[in-house]
Amino acid sequence: MRNALLIAELSLREAVRKRLVSVLLLLTALFLGFYLYGIVRLEGTLDQRSLEAGLDGRSLNGASNLPVIYSAMFGMYLVYFLGSLMAVLSTVGAVSGDIENGVMQSVIARPISRAQLVLGRWLGFGAVNLGYVALLSAGLLGGVYAITGYLPPEPLAATGLILLATLLLTALTVLGSTLFTTLANGIGVFVLYGVGFTGGILGSIGTFADTPTLTTLGRAANALMPTNALWLGASYHLQPEVALQVSEAARGANPFFADAPIAAGLVVWAVALTVLAVLGATQRFSRRDL
Amino acid sequence: MLEGVNAIETHELRKEYRGRAVVDSLTLTVPPGEVFGFLGPNGAGKSTTVKMLLGLVHPTAGRAQVLGGSPHDPAVRARLGFLPEQFRFQTWMTAEEFLRFHGRLAGLKAAELGARIPQVLETVGLGGRGGETLGGYSKGMLQRAGLAGAILARPALVFLDEPTSALDPIGRVEVREIIERLRGEGTAVFLNSHLLSEVEQVCDRVAFVKRGRVLQQGSMRELMGGVLPLDVRVDHLPPGLLDTLSGLGELRHTDTNTPGRADVELWLDHEDAIPAVASAIHAAGARLYALNPRRPDLETMFLDLIEDTPDSSARAARLGQGAARA
Ligand SMILES: Nc1ncnc2c1ncn2[C@@H]1O[C@H](COP(=O)(O)OP(=O)(O)OP(=O)(O)O)[C@@H](O)[C@H]1O
Ligand SMILES: [Mg+2]
Numbered sequence: 001m002r003n004a005l006l007i008a009e010l011s012l013r014e015a016v017r018k019r020l021v022s023v024l025l026l027l028t029a030l031f032l033g034f035y036l037y038g039i040v041r042l043e044g045t046l047d048q049r050s051l052e053a054g055l056d057g058r059s060l061n062g063a064s065n066l067p068v069i070y071s072a073m074f075g076m077y078l079v080y081f082l083g084s085l086m087a088v089l090s091t092v093g094a095v096s097g098d099i100e101n102g103v104m105q106s107v108i109a110r111p112i113s114r115a116q117l118v119l120g121r122w123l124g125f126g127a128v129n130l131g132y133v134a135l136l137s138a139g140l141l142g143g144v145y146a147i148t149g150y151l152p153p154e155p156l157a158a159t160g161l162i163l164l165a166t167l168l169l170t171a172l173t174v175l176g177s178t179l180f181t182t183l184a185n186g187i188g189v190f191v192l193y194g195v196g197f198t199g200g201i202l203g204s205i206g207t208f209a210d211t212p213t214l215t216t217l218g219r220a221a222n223a224l225m226p227t228n229a230l231w232l233g234a235s236y237h238l239q240p241e242v243a244l245q246v247s248e249a250a251r252g253a254n255p256f257f258a259d260a261p262i263a264a265g266l267v268v269w270a271v272a273l274t275v276l277a278v279l280g281a282t283q284r285f286s287r288r289d290l
Numbered sequence: 291m292l293e294g295v296n297a298i299e300t301h302e303l304r305k306e307y308r309g310r311a312v313v314d315s316l317t318l319t320v321p322p323g324e325v326f327g328f329l330g331p332n333g334a335g336k337s338t339t340v341k342m343l344l345g346l347v348h349p350t351a352g353r354a355q356v357l358g359g360s361p362h363d364p365a366v367r368a369r370l371g372f373l374p375e376q377f378r379f380q381t382w383m384t385a386e387e388f389l390r391f392h393g394r395l396a397g398l399k400a401a402e403l404g405a406r407i408p409q410v411l412e413t414v415g416l417g418g419r420g421g422e423t424l425g426g427y428s429k430g431m432l433q434r435a436g437l438a439g440a441i442l443a444r445p446a447l448v449f450l451d452e453p454t455s456a457l458d459p460i461g462r463v464e465v466r467e468i469i470e471r472l473r474g475e476g477t478a479v480f481l482n483s484h485l486l487s488e489v490e491q492v493c494d495r496v497a498f499v500k501r502g503r504v505l506q507q508g509s510m511r512e513l514m515g516g517v518l519p520l521d522v523r524v525d526h527l528p529p530g531l532l533d534t535l536s537g538l539g540e541l542r543h544t545d546t547n548t549p550g551r552a553d554v555e556l557w558l559d560h561e562d563a564i565p566a567v568a569s570a571i572h573a574a575g576a577r578l579y580a581l582n583p584r585r586p587d588l589e590t591m592f593l594d595l596i597e598d599t600p601d602s603s604a605r606a607a608r609l610g611q612g613a614a615r616a
Contacts, residue, residue, distance in 0.1 A: 006395065014382060106372060109344045289341075
């Protein structure tokens with residue numbers, strides 16, 4: 001374990017030294033600044049309108065506040081998307097990159113097991129990616145709260161599910177980087193991510209059009225790649241009663257938000273898949289010639 | 291330290307890539323503290339062998355023991371040092387960070403590393419440059435940094451895969467000195483090379499490999515078939531001298547084409563015969579200008595072995611030519 005932590009520490013320092021962290025912080029600031037500025041303007045318009053309508057104020061969880069509620073939700077969708085992008089891009093060469101440029105030989109010749117190396121890489125990059133998503137979520141929800149006073153019903157549960165999706169994608173990308181070249185891995189994991197998203201869309205069309213086959217296909221895709229299901233689960237926790245009613249009325253026509261919480265089995269499966277991916281990566285890497 | 295346990299022992303070690311054997315029935319023994327030269331042309335399987343001995347590459351068949359254990363055992367690897375043929379390291383690290391990272395992986399304590407790192411940097415000629423990032427290092431400096439990493443943890447066995455491929459002439463001499471110092475400290479060295487002069491000067495024993503097979507192994511003397519070539523130059527050949535000389539060794543070659551001098555090549559069985567040769571020349575009344583025992587010439591042996599000339603007569607002919615050139 002000591003060696004795995006040493007590799008994790010190395011990965012963290014690598015992220016800092018290769019300017020990954022500073023670029024991320026800068027882009028986070030830009031993204032949040034841009035988005036929150038939009039919310040400030042929105043809030044101003046809404047206040048103006050309610051004044052014109054002769055109302056004293058808006059109920060935070062009422063229909064009149066739906067624009068703010070949806071801004072927070074789409075903001076969190078962007079957080080999920082950026083987090084996934086980041087999880088794949090930062091981790092895409094976690095193992096293959098070092099094999100390709102020859103760094104791995106001198107590291108593995110040291111008294112470290114290959115499993116420790118893979119575990120350390122996953123922990124290190126996982127920490128960077130989780131930190132990024134946590135920072136973005138806190139910045140976005142905190143910013144919305146500071147500006148409008150609105151906070152989604154269960155921000156922690158929602159963020160937790162998004163973090164799990166990030167960790168799962170990191171694990172799958174680490175697995176891919178023990179199987180494929182860096183480039184092939186990047187493409188491969190994005191395709192998988194696309195499978196998850198397709199699953200969400202098929203599922204929602206299936207429900208909407210009452211087509212059981214499509215729903216089943218969607219379920220299969222979600223099981224294969226549960227990241228999108230995790231996001232949908234998170235979206236449920238972000239919606240107050242009024243937004244849930246809208247979602248229900250839409251009968252699944254909106255593939256971005258769900259009107260039901262995620263099945264507990266899917267969360268367990270996502271955790272299991274994360275562990276399996278890391279184990280598979282250690283297995284695969286242990287067999288590989290360097 | 292485990293005294294008496296061989297540094298390396300392999301038995302019928304074999305590696306195939308896509309059905310093609312790149313290392314084939316390799317049986318080697320390297321005793322502790324020995325400097326062993328592994329020679330062969332490009333693609334002979336030298337690097338693959340080293341990687342198998344370090345656990346980087348999994349053998350297809352056969353057995354490899356390093357320091358009495360398996361190279362897959364981290365405890366064994368803790369006592370190995372390795373300079374890869376492609377010395378690529380994390381370019382974002384400074385040389386000191388690189389050595390600290392490797393030292394910690396090898397299990398060294400922080401205090402120990404604080405003293406050891408400047409020491410090895412000094413040894414490889416990078417003293418005072420440890421604070422620069424490896425990305426800014428020249429090729430030769432990188433190889434030196436890799437060498438520092440290889441000897442950092444005071445290993446019992448060091449693998450050096452073409453350690454001077456990027457070095458200037460001074461660097462080559464320095465590497466030789468480092469290897470000699472390692473030998474002095476009782477560290478075994480496995481040296482991959484196709485630079486024969488380098489191997490010739492430092493190795494106790496060598497093995498020649500080609501297409502994954504060992505053609506010959508042994509001490510330099512054994513490989514030469516136990517003979518010691520001796521070049522003699524005199525002003526003239528008094529009658530009877532050649533007869534006397536052929537009694538002392540095998541007369542290989544005589545050259546009297548240049549007026550005022552005569553060159554003779556004699557193969558002796560042992561260096562104890564050299565003073566007798568000098569006395570014989572003196573007694574015959576010739577003036578002696580040169581008496582050079584030639585070290586076994588690896589270059590010649592290498593070319594011989596590597597070319598498909600298994601019969602020894604061709605080899606002898608070539609040795610003769612080598613003498614004429616010299
Ligand atoms: N990963 C691999 N996949 C397929 N073939 C390989 C691989 N690694 C090595 N080989 C083959 O094995 C043979 C031996 O390679 P190796 O690197 O051991 O040679 P070498 O003796 O070190 O040569 P050089 O002097 O050029 O360094 C070569 O023919 C090479 O093509
Ligand atoms: Mg090689």
